[in-house]
Amino acid sequence: MSEAQRASAFRGLTDEERRRALAEGTPKASGRYVGRFVFGLVLLGVTGLVADYYFGQMGSTPAAPVTTTPAPTGPTQHLSSGIDAFMRLHPIGVQHAPGFTLTDQAGRPWSLGARKGKVVVLAFFNATCTDVCPVLGEEIRRADQLLGARARSVVFAVVNTDPHHLGVSADPPALARTGLARLANVRFLTGPLSTIDPVWSAYGITVTTGQRASQVSHNNLLYFVGPGGGLVDLASPFATATPTGYTLSPAATARWAEGIAQTAGSLVP
Numbered sequence: 001m002s003e004a005q006r007a008s009a010f011r012g013l014t015d016e017e018r019r020r021a022l023a024e025g026t027p028k029a030s031g032r033y034v035g036r037f038v039f040g041l042v043l044l045g046v047t048g049l050v051a052d053y054y055f056g057q058m059g060s061t062p063a064a065p066v067t068t069t070p071a072p073t074g075p076t077q078h079l080s081s082g083i084d085a086f087m088r089l090h091p092i093g094v095q096h097a098p099g100f101t102l103t104d105q106a107g108r109p110w111s112l113g114a115r116k117g118k119v120v121v122l123a124f125f126n127a128t129c130t131d132v133c134p135v136l137g138e139e140i141r142r143a144d145q146l147l148g149a150r151a152r153s154v155v156f157a158v159v160n161t162d163p164h165h166l167g168v169s170a171d172p173p174a175l176a177r178t179g180l181a182r183l184a185n186v187r188f189l190t191g192p193l194s195t196i197d198p199v200w201s202a203y204g205i206t207v208t209t210g211q212r213a214s215q216v217s218h219n220n221l222l223y224f225v226g227p228g229g230g231l232v233d234l235a236s237p238f239a240t241a242t243p244t245g246y247t248l249s250p251a252a253t254a255r256w257a258e259g260i261a262q263t264a265g266s267l268v269p
Contacts, residue, residue, distance in 0.1 A: 083259045088236035097122075097223070097231045098202035102159065102189035105175065107168050110187055112157070113229065119154045119267045120225035121260065123237075124205050124218065126162040127190065129173040132220050135239040135248045137178025142257030143264065144183055151185060153227075153268045159199055160190040161207055161218045222260070226267045233263055 083089070101111040112120065123140065125133040144151050158174060160166060168190060175181035175188050190196065200207055207218045224233040237256070239246040
């Protein structure tokens with residue numbers, strides 16, 4: 001079935017049919033914040049391929065953070081021919097990205113709806129930088145360099161995914177450990193659970209907690225919002241979990257940075 005056919009079939013389901021398909025197709029994941037993610041899919045009106053990705057990632061709940069998307073293996077293809085597959089980049093084409101207002105690292109309200117005219121790259125990782133943060137943060141930092149003058153038209157917005165560390169900090173580890181704190185166009189966004197949980201749900205982010213505060217895991221998604229406020233593309237960041245943290249080869253990291261810069265740059269007016 002083509003992507004268009006799958007998208008049409010998914011959009012044709014009722015909310016109850018979507019929930020039933022999810023319940024029958026995959027085992028339930030545990031955790032406080034999983035239950036509302038289906039609402040996010042309905043709100044977004046995402047394509048069938050994106051829905052397949054969400055459903056496929058809902059298998060089991062790890063005892064400690066592990067990467068939810070395995071790193072691809074095999075020879076690296078040329079950027080122009082293989083970057084979409086490498087990043088698992090899919091077009092979304094939703095006219096209006098779900099709006100939200102959170103608080104940035106300076107303690108100021110930050111609203112997605114107020115970014116019209118800018119390209120927004122929307123990422124999700126923990127304030128404590130205990131997840132994919134070191135890898136994705138490095139990719140964002142390099143992408144910003146590759147954008148050059150176009151970076152003035154791009155905002156990298158990172159939404160906190162750690163329900164145990166939701167307080168506002170001027171220099172959270174997520175920015176300090178990645179070098180993102182030095183970039184004026186990077187905003188780290190957080191807020192109380194009652195405010196940030198709907199954002200996770202709207203964007204298909206499933207946050208799962210363990211018995212200890214350090215045990216927080218989530219799926220990894222990267223959105224590209226166009227200057228008109230529409231959701232244009234969705235990518236699936238990945239990294240390899242090790243006993244000491246998350247890693248990715250230098251070549252793959254560089255390729256991700258180039259892909260992020262290329263995708264965001266193509267949306268700059």
